[in-house]
Amino acid sequence: MTPGARIQAAIDCLDVIFDGAPAEKTLTGWARRSRFAGSKDRAAVRDHVFDALRCRDSYAAIAGDDSTLSARSVMLGLCRDQNLPMALLFSGEGHAPQPLTDEEQVWLDAGGTSTSESLARQCPDMQAWCFDKLQSAHPETAVAIAKALTSRAPVDLRANLRKASVAAAIAMLADDGVSAQECDVSNTALRIVDGARKVKNTKAYLDGFVELQDAGSQALIEALIGQVQVQGSMRILDFCAGGGGKSLALAAHSGTTLFAHDANAARMKDIPERARRAGVVIERLARNDLAKKAPFDLTLCDVPCSGSGAWRRSPDAKWRLSEAQFSQLIELQSNILSEASALVRPGGILAYATCSLFSEENEDQVTRFLKSAPEYEKIRQLSWSPLDGCDGFHLSILHRAG
CATH class of the missing domain: 3.40.50.150 (Vaccinia Virus protein VP39)
Incomplete structure (x- = not known):
């Protein structure tokens, strides 16, 4: 799949999700129907969809879509936020999304509007009633927590101390091309630096030296x-x-x-x-x-x-x-x-x-x-x-x- 085709696939999945379908079920269904998509394609589409959902409202605001919600506008906001080449990705070629409209092109040429960017900075990226509860529970840090929830979570492992020390687990993972380091949140925690998608095929995981678990x-x-x-x-x-x-x-x-x-x-x-x-x-x-x-x-x-x-x-x-x-x-x-x-x-x-x-x-x-x-x-x-x-x-x- 081309990068543009991956963007379109993400838009298609988001359309279904915005209609109320669970994200995991939607992505699984898309992958089963899209036999042409390789593992890297599936991973890229999944990343696009989850990144878009984490920042759904702020991405819509960046695209100037603060009153209605469309998968295309959210992906436009994502592409601008991640500095992706929107004119190339939205080309209409090779199963890519349709070219930018005149209105979208004007917005792109202008680099977005100060109003949309201001809205994006203020957006908690969660339902209003949820943010109210977050503010009630964490009055001094609610905004910071909400922003932290818009980023990708790290991949953590637990070293099984019945089988190996933390240092030994890190060394075993390295032998299979997975880079990890100690995590100070927990004495047993390892945080993956590189190679997260390889973890389940490593000897350390298959032989029970490590287990996936948040720190x-x-x-x-x-x-x-x-x-x-x-x-x-x-x-x-x-x-x-x-x-x-x-x-x-x-x-x-x-x-x-x-x-x-x-x-x-x-x-x-x-x-x-x-x-x-x-x-x-x-x-x-x-x-x-x-x-x-x-x-x-x-x-x-x-x-x-x-x-x-x-x-x-x-x-x-x-x-x-x-x-x-x-x-x-x-x-x-x-x-x-x-x-x-x-x-x-x-x-x-x-x-x-x-x-x-x-x-x-x-x-x-x-x-x-x-x-x-x-x-x-x-x-x-x-x-x-x-x-x-x-x-x-x-x-x-x-x-x-x-």
Whole structure:
């Protein structure tokens, strides 16, 4: 594909996404229909689409399209922001987008307008109600966080210390052409400098020496383990395990059999293979098994949430989330806390975690829970944001009276 054809493919995908389709599903469907597209083409189109979604409104403003929204205008804004040759890319040749209109050409020749550029600088690139919540939770840094969410997230790995040191993992990756360096967000974190798309084919990954995981997620697990002083004899439950990222990290640190549960069991399908690769033991539990295995010394609830702390990675989520869905998430989180709290032994620990930047899902949720559960007390509360060099996370560690 030519560079212009990649731009047109991105426009086509964005048209579908702007109509309400999920970005991942849209890109997968395009790739399946476009057998002519090679791996570099697919990667380039994906990058264009995700970059456009991260900065959707500001790119539209740069293109002078601040009242309506079109995929073409957003891509025009992207091309100008990234200093790409728009006249060449929008040529109408080789499946490239149609040539620039007279109006677009005038705008291009003028280098954009001061009004459009001013709008772009002020744009938070998220829904207004979401930005209001971000400002409420982070009054002094909301603008900086919103801008940080418009950039690409780094690719981080967790060194599996049961198999190799951080330095050894870096050396193994280098042998397969992947450059990584230590990341000070977490003692186990590696940040990819070059070769991110090669990671899953490296010996270090295939043999379980490293695992893909954001540095902030690793820092959360380190903080939890440091506070609780996890030991091999402890019974640990990851109540909302999903794909098992935090289960794997907990199991690697504790050296004990870890129990994993998720309301949607299909989300846990990859855990056995990931655990085998990492050299740890994780037992998946169905809902009916929870009471049989309880009580637990430590129960982690990494609850479903807005995902606002990870909107760099899933940028369409910040446009798809509705206020009604947000309210439903708040209720779901409350129900999960209530259910999971009953599985903790007296004297045990309940850990509540989100990848959200909003107080309603974090501090406020925990405060409500503590009012209804007097047997619990808060012993530590931590938060991370993209300004800390990682995704946004929250962790509350609660102790149940013995």
